[in-house]
Amino acid sequence: MSSPSLAVDRFGDPPPGARQLARGITATWWYTLSAVLFIELFLVLIWALRVFVRPGDVVAPLVVGAGGLVWWLSTVLLLSGYRRGVQGEPVALWTRVVPFALAVAFGVASGVIADSWLFAVTPLAQSLALLLWPRGVRRRVVVFATIVLFILAFIDGMRGTVDGGIPGWLPSFYAVLIPAMSVSSLWWWDVLVTLDRARASEARLAATQERLRVATDVHDLQGHHLQVIALQLELAERLMARDADAALEQLRAARVSVDEARQGTRDLATRFRSVPLGDEVANARDLLSAAGIAVEADIDVDADAAPASALGPVIRETTTNVLRHGAGSRAHLSLRRDAGTWRYEVTNDVVPGAERGSTGSGLDGVRRRLAEVGGTLEVREQGDDFTVIVAVPEAESRPAAGEGER
Template sequence: MDGPPEVPGIGRPPETRRESYVKLVWIAMWLAFLGSPVADLLRGDHGPVGTVLGWLGLVAFAGCYVGLVLRQTGRPTEPVVVRGCLTVLAVFAIALPLTLGDEWLVLFVYVSVACGAVLPLKWTRTAILTTTAALIATGLLLGADPQYWLLIPTLLGGFSMIGVRELVRTTRELREARAQVAQLAANEERLRLARDLHDLLGHSLSLITLKSELAGRMLPDHPGKAAGQVADIEKVSRQALVDVREAVTGYRRPRLAAELGGAQAALAAAGIAAEVPADVPDLPGTAEATLAWTLREAVTNVVRHSGARHCTVTVTRRETLGGPVVELSVEDDGAGPSGAPPGNGLNGLAERLAAVGGTLETGTAPARGFRLVARVPAASVGSAA
């Protein structure tokens, strides 16, 4: 038996705590449908021995179902174990209704859901239809009223589980693709820096090497000319150092568009619905870097401290009395301001913004939560701190 499909060349990412909680809640909701067998046992109509065996069978069935679905949807189980667990579930689903009554026919719904959750897609439809046929046959043997056969829940539970599993698989593939894109972007930036450094330093280092060799040959007989060559070497090396610093500064400077993408990914990973603009206005390098740092700090605060469910980020260009400005707004629906003095993070942002002639405002959002607004001149007047 094949395991669940995976993206070629990419391992399945570890399950997050949030996903585990959601899965547990989902399984608990499904187990609530065992109310009919539980009520049947509580009535005590089967005698002491029958009641005890019924409880043991119900607990074994539920434990096998939970263990199989929980394990298989988190990390694929060995095919032999999957087949064995499904066989156990099918045997219990047939034996318990035949011995205890038609109120136990609901177990077939769980068998159908388990087939949809753990079997390869090419087998799931056949397994779900076979489970439904077994339900009908068991109901006929019991002489049960057809309304207790649970045909629709059995079919709907199994086929809906196929859709849920495909949705989970697609979500994982998108997450993996996003991680790959980010990695490729980082690799491309490293290659760009390597090319820039090669172009900057290749000529300079070659010139320094040649002039050093020339100065060495001139030194015994023409020390004055050798000193001139050494002075040229100093000029070339200083210019090379300036070029490298400029290249590294541009490499390390955060870009607002990249930070918007990172903000959306961070908020989504924290389970916070995000509204993030696709485009940003043109900005001078220092102003753009300052807004990028501001956005990073603001989103970090939202993820760590706000407890928000929704966050809106806007970047707009506005005309003011002092001239055109670009305004960054980060607004969430979380706990809101704590009333305590601003921390080092916000103070640092205010200093960065002030260095480029910008301002920072924080406070309660119009509806509920926390709002941060940063403004920088559309024409930078300083350099980032």
């Protein structure tokens, strides 16, 4: 049986790695939001300083600075709406109208105070760039806005509202480039969302393929046996009046077919529910790490070939023991193939000076199950370390001849 996608487990649920990816997308959004807000805040700062250097004017820096902060805060609404729109959620109209109204008001006020066409248009151009445009439209909007801002900066320079020299032109060029810089940050967010959607699609496809495979196996198994049982019962019905013994034989054969169908269904369910040993060890590692234990894991590349029926309960029981009886500081897990034997070993620290009596009924039950398949369980105590070593013959991991071919 082929392994399902890493993006989905055998029950169709996303594994811990998928949840970590979702958390990573959220964190990336906050980075993107912070980057755009920093770009705008820096623009407001240099505008306020540019107006502040004018002698005898106290109102202008206050208006540009305070109005710029209000406009800066209003862009949070645009960015929030952008995120919801990318994720397919409805966006309220007021979250766009209010920021645009504030952008126009701030632009007009700062443009009049600073006597700058560039100051007047930049807030509106930035707000337009932060909208969620259809594919291909946003690029045209940004290019058009950048060209317009560049022309307005050139006009301001020709009118003498921009100080001569490179230092005086730097704020203007920064204002011209701010839509492009903001959109480049949003582009990275769009790429990550696209990758997340591809992962989700892969997860759903893998789950669908797994369900289809199981449905096909059940159909083939039950269909074959039910057809045989129907023929056997029909034959028994025909023989009942002429040859009762022969009819009875057919009834017995039908009962055997029922038992075979039932056993085949049970075997199929067992194969579907079983978890590869590599995943078992990985799950144990994640569980211990979530409990605050420093975990080291050494897993053989062929770990999925190990006998899950024998070692699976061992891994789960020893993980429970580490959580219940360990000191909660460190643990080491190992699953290796060694000279025809699969060897699983778990070592954890224990509370110093603690009383250590029986290893517990859980490990005793595991020892009995291992003995039935020729495996062994060994417990070692060295200093503050408690170690459980399990060895199972490699032949136990190979299916018996004809298994799965019923």
